Amino acid sequence: MREFSLPHMVEPLRAGGLADSVYETADREPDRIQFARRDAADRGRWTPVTAAAFRDEVLALAKGLLAEGVRFGDRVALMARTRYEWTLFSYAVWSVGAQVVTVYPTSSAEQVRWILEQTRAVAVVVEGEDDAMTVGAVCDTLPVLRSIWQMDQECVTELWRRGAGVQDELVTERRWLAEPRSTAVICYTSGTTGRPLGCMITHANLAAECDTVFAGWRGLFAEAGQQPAILAFLPLAHIYGLMVQVLCVRSGILMGHEPELSPSSLLPSFQSFHPTCVFAVPYIFERILGAARTAAQDAGKGSLFERAMDTAVRYAAAVEQHSQGAGKGPGPGLRAAHAAFDHVVYRRLRAVLGGRVRYAVTGGSPFSRELGLMFAGAGITIYNGYGLTETTAAVTSQPPGRPRHGTVGRPMPGTAVRIAPDGEIWVRGGTVFAGYVDDPKATATALRDGWLRTGDVGHLDGEGYLTITGRKKDIIITSGGKSVSPLPLEERLRAHPLISQCVLVGDNRPFIGALITLDAEMLRRWHQAVGTRLPVGREHASANKALHAEIQQAVSTANLSVSRAESIRAFRILPNEFTVADGTLTASLKTRRDAVYKLCAAQIEQLYAS
Structure with a gap:
């Protein structure tokens, strides 16, 4: 098969921008718990934040930005780890019609200089003193940059104070000027080769991505009757992490923040936050499995764990074949062994994620079929997808109830995937970006007649499932x-x-x-x-x-x-x-x-x- 597409599932954003959902949710459900903030004194305790409280904080911060001279169409850079203030600033920036520029806090001074210079950012929000020093080392070469605000120096509270005299209506006027096709964020590619490129992602791009994910996959996010809860720990400077944030805010999903990706920090956060679904890169699932294997070995049950994982793979493969009409499913012996291991091994693996997760989502790098089968057999089905910064995260995903491990699923509704004669994957749809910042040559190379040339190589099977085999340049x-x-x-x-x-x-x-x-x-x-x-x-x-x-x-x-x-x-x-x-x-x-x-x-x- 050379091309496959699915019809739209949601209506495209017709008016306004991403910030509108904050105000609409607060008006409709003011007491809805929208966020959980970690207690500074007790890391195992989370403080709820209602939709109305979040709206009030966003509005107050937006007024502070106006008081500091941020205007409609300006660009404000965010250089911090995944934390509540990142989310707060992004929606405040969008509330005044400005654009977010993402900067990884691990960036070098030269990378920071390049991004701030190319985007002509008027302000940058940093997390700590080291980040401030990195920006300070290059700010003399950035005549447009006017302000550096530091989260750890209570910049949010100070901006609230400075904006106290600004009328709410001034924020509303600028928010209403935002249009779906306006740039919401300039998100930089990972830069696996050469200098990273700034992708202009529109309000409509992010709305289409997140609304489609929620409409088509909402059954994965929580059991019936539960409010979905997602712990955000991926970098918000990355399009995947940013998509998770916007998905939570637009869909009323309870969101928590964890700035560290190390197992020593992440696993305790799972235990205290109790997410209902996990969005992660494959590395995280590999580490989780490794931690479980280590725990089993420490308890003298290493061989038991390996037998359990082998059973999980065989059980999940049999279930997958049956779902595709190619087998009878697990036999009696396999079902019995699986049930026994569920009691002594699999439930403990599920407990690592807080005990409530039955489905997870992964992407960003290759995810092996064997790892997918292991987790599926252990009771956590991981839905693998594929996308790029230029596609606002996922353009393909495993369809609900029909994952095919080893592939990256089928095109998302509203997206078309084409395999070019040389095997390159081309995509088209409402999530494809507007182009690269100040780089018409790179934009023209990537976009042709509405199709994005991804640079990845793969093939489609007869049912539209895509398999990635590599990158052309690799x-x-x-x-x-x-x-x-x-x-x-x-x-x-x-x-x-x-x-x-x-x-x-x-x-x-x-x-x-x-x-x-x-x-x-x-x-x-x-x-x-x-x-x-x-x-x-x-x-x-x-x-x-x-x-x-x-x-x-x-x-x-x-x-x-x-x-x-x-x-x-x-x-x-x-x-x-x-x-x-x-x-x-x-x-x-x-x-x-x-x-x-x-x-x-x-x-x-x-x-x-x-």
Whole structure:
């Protein structure tokens, strides 16, 4: 199949902008609990915020922005982690008809300078002193920038005070001037290669995305009779995290904020907030599974856990085949084993997410079929999707009740997906962005006759399910002329408990090689299990023959899925994982291949020299 589309499910935004929903919800349901704010003294306690209270805080902050000279059409940058004030500022900015510019708090001074200069932002809101210093280091080169406000220095309270004399009607007038096609946010791409591009996302883009998700998938968000509750922890500077925020506010979903992505912070937040649905990137689910595996091993039940996961995969696969009319479903023996493991293993895995989650959503990077089957078999069905910053997050998703693990689902209602002759994925619909900031050449390259050229490669099956096989620019061409997409093999290797990251190399080389990093905790446990006498640090991993053999086995198993010309013929175990700090990962945890190639140039040369 070369093209597939589904009709619209919701009406497009006809008038106004995103801020209107804040005021409309407060008028209609003033006592509805819209947010839960973490208590500063007790992190396990959450304080409710009603729709009316949120509206009043947004309005007061919008008046403060007007008092400080922010005008209709101005651009205000937000540079902070995921916290309540980020959401508050974004809706205040939209309330005065201004535009939000997203900046990752991990950005370097040069990246900050580039974004603020390109967008001509008149103000920037930062979180802490380090962020303020980063902006301060470059503000002399930004003549348009007038204000820097710091969240940790009570800037919200100060802006409320300064706007106290501004009439409410002035905010209302500017809010009503906003139009659906007006730019709501300039969201920068992750920048996996080269300088990031500023995507102009309109009010209509975000409304179409969020309204479609809620209309088509609302049954996943909570059990009947429950108010859906979502803990937002993805970076709000990323389009995925921003979409979750707008979805919650437009749909009346209870929203909490967690600024840290580390398991030590995230897992306790799940326990205290008790979300009904989780929106995350695959990395989070991999870490959750890893934490559960570690807990089982600590309790001396590691083998029991592995048998339970194997049963989960087989059970979910049988259920999936039955739903597609290709099988009878799980047999009596499998059902009995599954029920037994549910009591001793699966319910504990569900408890990690707070106990109320039965469905979750993931996207942003590849999500393996095996991981999807594991969670589905354990009682949490994860709906995988696909999208880009340029498409306002998801353009495909697994249809409710009919997920096909290993694919990224079917086009969202109102979206068309086309496979070009060279295999590139093209998309069209109401969520496709307006273009790149001040870059007509890049815009013309990306958009052709209403179609967005994604740069990704894939194929559609007979029912419209899309499978991603890689990115055009990531295709490796060996010196023998063989074209290899690295994604499938990398996914298979990352499924091994010891392997945290994997990047294939081999462009203009005689064969495919791999750079592999190891999970520190799983490596420590492996050393305990095999009783090796070598030091356990990752810096010694490459010298450990037993460990090398373990990874070789994983590589050999992965190679079974490809031809010999596409197989990994050599690998190197690196001493450290890729990180955001060293520039090899984006803030959304995607691998920057060019940065990896540059950082690991010596290891790559050694790999081929041997």
